[in-house]
Amino acid sequence: MRPLRFILSALAALGLVGCGEDQNSTSDGTPKVVTTIAMIGDVAREIGGEHVSVESLIGEGVDPHLYKPSSPDLKKLQAADLIFYNGLMLEGKMTDTMVRFARSGKPVHAVTETILGDSNYVMSDEADHFDPHVWMDVSGWIKAAGEIELALSELAPQHAADFKTNHDHYVAELGKLDEYARTSLGSIPEGQRVLITAHDAFGYMARAYGLEVRGIQGISTESEAGLKDINDLVNFIIERKIPAVFVESSIPRKSVEALVEGTRSRGHDVSIGGELFSDAMGTTGTYEGTYIGMIDHNVTTITRALGGTAPEKGMNGKLN
Known part of the structure; x- marks a missing residue:
């Protein structure tokens, strides 16, 4: 293309x-x-x-x-x-x-x-x-x-x-x-720096800030996730003892919820660590509705859910 x-x-x-x-x-x-x-x-x-x-x-x-x-x-x-x-x-x-x-x-x-x-x-x-x-x-x-x-x-x-x-x-x-972003994401324990989301939208973030990233769907949401994709990620989460996975604001939650159900049915308690902004920002007129607020929210949410250190209200103290 x-x-x-x-x-x-x-x-x-x-x-x-x-x-x-x-x-x-x-x-x-x-x-x-x-x-x-x-x-x-x-x-x-x-x-x-x-x-x-x-x-x-x-x-x-x-x-x-x-x-x-x-x-x-x-x-x-x-x-x-x-x-x-x-x-x-x-x-x-x-x-x-x-x-x-x-x-x-x-x-x-x-x-x-x-x-x-x-x-x-x-x-x-x-x-x-x-x-x-x-x-x-x-x-x-x-x-x-x-x-x-x-x-x-x-x-x-x-x-x-x-x-x-x-x-x-x-x-x-x-x-x-x-x-x-570099400091906060770098504070996540090395074995837990794994970001699992609904689709593969975080590759550039992963490369820039030292994360491993897995998406249920590919780069474009036009590609559908199959049962094998879900099962493979369930196995990966259990094997790596991943503590949290993430939903995205612009994509239905069902595939991520299927991951959570699949891992829990096999005895591993993984949580939904929060909602991330991937292909769209937050509500217009809010801090998260700006580019800086969007990234601040993502970085802070990911860091805190995966065991790193970041202020609850983010870099500028403005997160909802």
Whole structure:
């Protein structure tokens, strides 16, 4: 599965991607930015500040792997001055839509453009499908923030200095988050640093912060978990004496609950250590509804459930 940037490059070579001149800014002249997922939207909002209006299509509790744009979504994309998407096939069912808007001349940017250039960074599964969950490694999302700053500066060059200032301030905060994740997850006893979740969304986090990760489903939730997958993980949990497994906010709990029932039926008491945010953030307007709050919640929840040391209210004392 090729990332969308290769499709767009092919279209450009054929002269199918134009340089659109129509502007769809708000009535006060503020450019409209539309993003696919909220994790991108939150960063765009932090960097864009008062100079842009940002809206995300896919909200809390929604699985982007299976998401199909609605008619209102298409209208929002049409009205946008700039579109941001993940770029590693996260929005698989929206690819044709992105191509169509790029073909019309709409600025469409993948926030993983720089990451894609580093063949040693991007992860994939056995079928060579890209793992799109880059935001789980804060250092990877810092690179995405750089892509967002560049695109916003191209859109509104008169505000480039402010975008740079906002970017630098935000990246400094992300640096603190990265260190918190490293310290907290590193406090988990070595034999217990095993993260078991509903689907394989935490590979980048595992690689960055020294965890072993297992998902019931694969990188995409389009792949169904079978009885053998459940049984294999039950055996693994019992063999490794794993104390906790985790549900995800955007995926039904039934597969994880099946793991718990399977292990308990064989005499091993494993608990559900909490709900993690994987493909969607928390509720809009809450701390967990920001990228920093999302990662803070995940790190704190995982650390405490697996026997590590982390403050109950997280890095900034703001967790619900």
